[in-house]
Amino acid sequence: MIPAYAATAVPSPQSRLDLLTTADGMAGALSQVRGPNGANVTRRSGTAQRGSGKPMTGPEGRFRIASASKPIIAAPVLRLADQKKIDLAARVERYLPGVLRGTGDGAAIDGREITVRMLLQQTSGLPEFLDAVEWKEPFPDFLRVVLTRKPTPRGSFANANYLVLGMIVTNVSGKDFRQASQELILKPYGMRDTGVGERGDSHWR
Incomplete structure (x- = not known):
């Protein structure tokens, strides 16, 4: 049997x-x-593009890496912390004075109460923006949306945490976070085929 x-x-x-x-x-x-x-x-x-009939690309293609970009934001933060330029225990207010101030439903959002470590660990309480952004706009203002939404329970995942971390990297390094990521992480580690596109680019490269 x-x-x-x-x-x-x-x-x-x-x-x-x-x-x-x-x-x-x-x-x-x-x-x-x-x-x-x-x-x-x-x-x-x-297919390579929905509705196009164009066959799916092969391994030579380039792909958006979505949330896999979060380690590429976290790594420069940690590198700058190692260089004593960022204190993970410091409040966001130190690096982005007056930027995190919620309004309306988001009135409880305050950069004077959120640390850099909280952003890294997704424990800041910042709300998600993906489900509230008007994607028909060419370049939505994600932070504006975040600051008008009710905070979430601390420990809730939100892309907003890494949006703010990117802003901190830019402010502390004096370079756009894309360039800072390239110089601090991607190039030193030989990641020649990974990069962060400029605004309006059709792909990550």
């Missing part, structure tokens, strides 16, 4: 990738696996 589990087909790597671009609704998906012999196996599914 064959056990029931033995008759169950194991999904292939390609079928799992296809699941992302069908049932899960993603436009395109890409995977690349390097085997023990050093050979790469690349699989693709879906």
Whole structure:
């Protein structure tokens, strides 16, 4: 007698990738696996741009890294802390005087009560902005939205924490946080294919 589990087909790597671009609704998906012999196996599914019919790009493509950018913001903060230019226990007010002042529902937001460490650890209570921004605007003012929203329980995840950290890096280093990240982290660690695009760029590079 064959056990029931033995008759169950194991999904292939390609079928799992296809699941992302069908049932899960993603436009395109890409995977690349390097085997023990050093050979790469690349699989693709879906399209490079929703509704375009353009085949999904290969490993030579460039991709937005979304929340994986948070470590690339955190690392310069920690490097500047190591250089004694940022004190993680200091209030945000020291580096961005008068910037974090909430209004309306966000009246309780106050940079004099939030430390740099709280931002790093997602314990500041700053609210999320992604669900409230008018994305039809070419360059939404994320911070303006944050400062008018009710604070969240401390420990709640919010992209706003790393928005403010980027502003602190800019103010302390005297350079745009993109340039500071390149000089402090990406270049020293040989991350030649990773970068932060300028405003209006269609991709991260």
